[in-house]
Amino acid sequence: MSKHPAPNPPSDADQLDAAADQAIAACGGDVRGALKAMIVANEYLETELVKLQSAVSSGYARQVRAAAARSQGLGRRMTACIDILFNPVETLKR
Numbered sequence: 822m823s824k825h826p827a828p829n830p831p832s833d834a835d836q837l838d839a840a841a842d843q844a845i846a847a848c849g850g851d852v853r854g855a856l857k858a859m860i861v862a863n864e865y866l867e868t869e870l871v872k873l874q875s876a877v878s879s880g881y882a883r884q885v886r887a888a889a890a891r892s893q894g895l896g897r898r899m900t901a902c903i904d905i906l907f908n909p910v911e912t913l914k915r
Contacts, residue, residue: 831839841855848854 844855844859845852848858
């Protein structure tokens, strides 16, 4: 056994603080600039998500979620709940 205990991994809050510090530093210490950069990055990611969601047919996605639910032993009702959570508009149209 070693003399020194293993260091504790950083907590989620510590990791979030470090990421915020890194973003601010990347913007030359400008907090407002870092926030703007994060908003732009988030909008880009949201746009990409919409593109990916539209590229996958709702039937295929429903089939994949149902298979995942069955493999986890979830019943039909839980599978329907998962469908509503992941694709509420398409599910409610049915």
